[in-house]
Amino acid sequence: MGELLLPGSFDETLAALVRGLSAGRMLRVVNFHATPSYRREEYRKQFAAYAGLFTPITPDNFASAFDGTWSDPRPGLMPVLFEGFRDNVDVMLPVLEEFGFKGWFFVPSAFPAVVPAIQRSYAKAHKLHLPKRDEYPDERVVMTWDEGRSIAARGHGFACHSRSHFELTPETPDHVLWDEIHTAANEMRAGLGQPAEIFCWLHGAEAGVNPRADAMLREAGFRYLFSNFKVQRLA
Template sequence: MTTGFTQHRTALAEGRYLRVVNYHNTPESMAPQLREELAAYAESFAGVTIADLDRFYATGVWPLDRPGFIPVFYEGYRNNHTVAAPICDALGLTAWFPIITRFVDCPPADQRAFADAHNIDLVEEELSSDRLALTWDEVAEIAERHIVVPHTGSHEQITNIRTPADIDRELITPRRKIQEVTGQEAPATVYLYGTPFGTHPLQDQAVLNAGYRYQISNTMLQRIA
């Protein structure tokens, strides 16, 4: 079904839309600001679960009484567990956590070098910490209340994922690992730089073959299967 401007305008006027806000590093010094910002969103928007999205795409009926809101916390920083998830828990918000699985796999002593080599931004106040990334136990704990998905294995951009080995490392193994650790489905993936589905046929097919149902981009949360 093609949705034109009139349909979009009507949906916005009726509150049938989804606001997705992307965050990256959220250190302890940012906790008061983050809490205030998320609390403001929680007053005007309804938290959205994966079941809500699946129901909408299956029926075409928006299942909530307000516009939806999804906070997304990227990379797999340790402060996902110490700052972002607890604030979302307190506010009753379901967040999405796209994590770089090889960052989590990386020994703590090597995490800064891995971050520097893979476009993972760090903040000064955390550089002296004994660990920068989540542990897999923390990933499992976050997944009890939130949605954890891969942000590829290595924080890779779509054009660098071409060979079967690339696809396995960046798309297939990360999904399998997250599902094994959390006991939950990892329904979505997202590339470095947020490339949308529908622009690279080879990689699009690899995403579908890996079993993903959603793809997050800079401007969309796409239902792809």
């Protein structure tokens, strides 16, 4: 894992977290990456338990979960599936729908368009970690945009996880930022046929780590930034 970058000191970050938690401003998020079929029953047991405790966070109620106006008596839960792996669609999506949850798919926008013959090598080169037990005899290991549109039409959420699974630094040059933000936004919108409003960097850099990137995210139409410790409003 890369170095944890914060816009301020660790003490400042911790104090902000404490203030947010004390005010009840929190999103309950459970993260997944690859979701292989040999773990299907584990996932079913996990979400069967969640179904008795939580209400799904959906694209329609996300804003209220974020801004503290959540009115459901049960807290919301946001299952996040990183990278756009095919097994997220084949394995985890049916589990989520069985128990009434909406998945949130955080996809590097270039990944679904990589031709199947090189998807595994692309994944290795971009820190997209496939399961150690490869369950697909054919070459495709990534969701397609056709699948993405179908998933979105069923009420699940999407976020842009940069273009190439990119780790932001304060020194990242503008031409790279443009590709990772503007090109990514255009690819997400073309692939899904809907606006892309949520962004997340590899290793979860916060707003303030690179102010040029923050400005470009706003220009590209992103409204929220997911980081390691918080969700920040961009616009």
